[in-house]
Amino acid sequence: xxxxxxxxxxxxxxxxxxxxxxxxxxxxxxxxxxxxxxxxxxxxxxxxxxxxxxxxxxxxxxxxxxxxxxxxxxxxxxxxxxxxxxxxxxxxxxxxxxxxxxxxxxxxxxxxxxxxxxxxxxxxxxxxxxxxxxxxxxxxxxxxxxxxxxxxxxxxxxxxxxxxxxxxxxxxxxxxxxxxxxxxxxxxxxxxxxxxxxxxxxxxxxxxxxxxxxxxxxxxxxxxxxxxxxxxxxxxxxx
Ligand code: UDP
Numbered sequence: 001x002x003x004x005x006x007x008x009x010x011x012x013x014x015x016x017x018x019x020x021x022x023x024x025x026x027x028x029x030x031x032x033x034x035x036x037x038x039x040x041x042x043x044x045x046x047x048x049x050x051x052x053x054x055x056x057x058x059x060x061x062x063x064x065x066x067x068x069x070x071x072x073x074x075x076x077x078x079x080x081x082x083x084x085x086x087x088x089x090x091x092x093x094x095x096x097x098x099x100x101x102x103x104x105x106x107x108x109x110x111x112x113x114x115x116x117x118x119x120x121x122x123x124x125x126x127x128x129x130x131x132x133x134x135x136x137x138x139x140x141x142x143x144x145x146x147x148x149x150x151x152x153x154x155x156x157x158x159x160x161x162x163x164x165x166x167x168x169x170x171x172x173x174x175x176x177x178x179x180x181x182x183x184x185x186x187x188x189x190x191x192x193x194x195x196x197x198x199x200x201x202x203x204x205x206x207x208x209x210x211x212x213x214x215x216x217x218x219x220x221x222x223x224x225x226x227x228x229x230x231x232x233x234x235x236x237x238x239x
Pocket of ligand 1: 082136
């Protein structure tokens, strides 16, 4: 029999910005393949994997606002950027023979299925990696909010927020050398200390629905696997 899994179903949130790698814009092919390989290994352990990927490497709604353009229009552009990243990740996974489905919060039927919760759950039960594109399909939200919401909807055990920092620190580790990393922390403590984990909408959704978050460094090879094995990686936020 297969060994007991630490998590039955995960939602992995990847930032769009991280996809740039060393570039200033767009998608770095090496980084993309690295992510795909890590996801493949995760899926092969039997853990059901859903992924939300951001769009910050291509476009963010606030950029439009900075130019005096319509924010809502900008947000839709940002959502489309996440679809581009999602399609790239889907292709990378398929290249590695991983079965995937891309479900979009906006209707773009030539390239994605529409987001339907029951369908997403069915794909996961069948072992397919499910990618959620276009955020939640509404402006004024972020892909972090989409990650939290979709994770709750599909009854994921945890949200794994892959970043370039290896967890939550007492202060910004890039500015303060004395900053210390928490191995675990409560939702309340994050709020009291005004620590930056996710935007407030995303964070509150997790807190109110008792959905744990793990912030970890996705760029360090093997980290995702270690985490799924139950090793202490990054910072766990829970009740
Ligand atoms: N966005 C949105 N609604 C959503 C998800 C995303 O309006 O549900 C837009 C928003 O403009 C955001 C952009 O898409 O800035 C890209 O997503 P995000 O900034 O979360 O990407 P990341 O920072 O993770 O790369």
